[in-house]
Amino acid sequence: MTSPTWLCSIRLYSILFSIVMLAAPRAASPQADTLKNTRVDFAVPDAPAFKVLDIEPGTVLRPGSAREVAVSVANFITNGAVLPTGFAVEFAPVLIFGKSLQAYRENPFVHRIRVSVATKADKELGAGLRFTLVDAADLRTEAALTAQLISIGNQTNRLNAECVSELASRGITPDSALFQKELTDCLEKKSVKVLSDSIALLRERTKQEKWNAPLVEVALALGARAPDSLARNLSAANYAAWVSGAWPLGKDGQLLLGLRASLLRDQAGDFNLGEGTLGARAYYGGNSQKAFLETEAVFKTATTTIFGARVGYEFNLFNGFWVDLAVGLKHRDGFSEATSRFTLKVATPE
Numbered sequence: 538m539t540s541p542t543w544l545c546s547i548r549l550y551s552i553l554f555s556i557v558m559l560a561a562p563r564a565a566s567p568q569a570d571t572l573k574n575t576r577v578d579f580a581v582p583d584a585p586a587f588k589v590l591d592i593e594p595g596t597v598l599r600p601g602s603a604r605e606v607a608v609s610v611a612n613f614i615t616n617g618a619v620l621p622t623g624f625a626v627e628f629a630p631v632l633i634f635g636k637s638l639q640a641y642r643e644n645p646f647v648h649r650i651r652v653s654v655a656t657k658a659d660k661e662l663g664a665g666l667r668f669t670l671v672d673a674a675d676l677r678t679e680a681a682l683t684a685q686l687i688s689i690g691n692q693t694n695r696l697n698a699e700c701v702s703e704l705a706s707r708g709i710t711p712d713s714a715l716f717q718k719e720l721t722d723c724l725e726k727k728s729v730k731v732l733s734d735s736i737a738l739l740r741e742r743t744k745q746e747k748w749n750a751p752l753v754e755v756a757l758a759l760g761a762r763a764p765d766s767l768a769r770n771l772s773a774a775n776y777a778a779w780v781s782g783a784w785p786l787g788k789d790g791q792l793l794l795g796l797r798a799s800l801l802r803d804q805a806g807d808f809n810l811g812e813g814t815l816g817a818r819a820y821y822g823g824n825s826q827k828a829f830l831e832t833e834a835v836f837k838t839a840t841t842t843i844f845g846a847r848v849g850y851e852f853n854l855f856n857g858f859w860v861d862l863a864v865g866l867k868h869r870d871g872f873s874e875a876t877s878r879f880t881l882k883v884a885t886p887e
Contacts, residue, residue, distance in 0.1 A: 585665025
């Protein structure tokens with residue numbers, strides 16, 4: 538008989554597959570294609586639903602540029618089992634169905650809103666909502682891309698002459714009934730190719746120069762628990778809110794600062810326990826790989842302060858696939874214990 542653990546995992550994988558399929562490439566207008574092609578493979582951010590469940594050590598909610606879908610998997614070996622017990626998926630509903638680059642630029646705030654869901658050990662579920670206030674690394678609002686779009690518009694005469702010549706070689710002249718349609722199709726294809734080549738160059742430059750550009754986000758999340766592994770009779774266990782930001786430290790560094798406020802149930806079942814955390818993380822490297830040092834202080838109602846510190850490494854295995862590794866210590870009441878983190882993150886690729 539299939540165990541509840543596997544049942545829950547299968548259900549979660551089905552949900553993840555469905556969402557990824559929604560974000561998969563599909564037939565679209567050139568403007569919609571342009572929107573999809575302006576993705577940049579920056580590090581995948583932490584999902585609020587993941588963090589509210591305390592699946593891994595560390596309290597800083599890593600901000601990041603919005604992509605259609607991002608999946609996180611953690612805790613690969615728990616109680617002798619190799620099946621991960623921590624899963625999360627975050628998706629941007631408006632961006633998934635985004636119609637055009639112009640629509641994104643007219644309302645980037647709405648396009649960047651992300652929803653996340655997570656599960657931990659089959660008995661805990663999380664849900665989160667993230668809002669981006671500042672994203673200076675977003676290629677979709679980059680001035681250089683605007684200049685390139687204008688430049689392509691200015692090339693219309695040259696492209697038009699090329700297309701007329703190509704159509705003539707195929708025996709399609711201006712007096713032909715097919716001429717206007719064929720000319721429009723030809724111009725569209727040439728413009729899209731020129732734009733795609735330009736975006737590819739801009740994307741590479743953006744990754745090198747703006748991986749550590751300023752980012753500011755706020756997020757909300759709810760954690761819930763169930764008495765059994767079938768996730769029945771869920772009840773709220775804690776609420777959390779974050780403010781997090783990232784700023785450059787020279788060309789090769791980045792500083793992350795985060796505040797988190799939480800409200801938790803006490804042993805009597807009432808929401809009387811408060812928790813506040815202050816965390817920082819400093820990176821050194823580049824977009825594709827970087828080392829980091831992080832630390833946090835956790836202040837809880839009627840208990841002593843908990844301090845934590847870790848060193849780690851974040852790297853990009855290939856397009857859309859990231860790994861986060863960290864080891865460290867947690868100190869409380871004069872005692873210290875080792876902590877570790879190994880998280881795989883996958884997002885919609887470039």
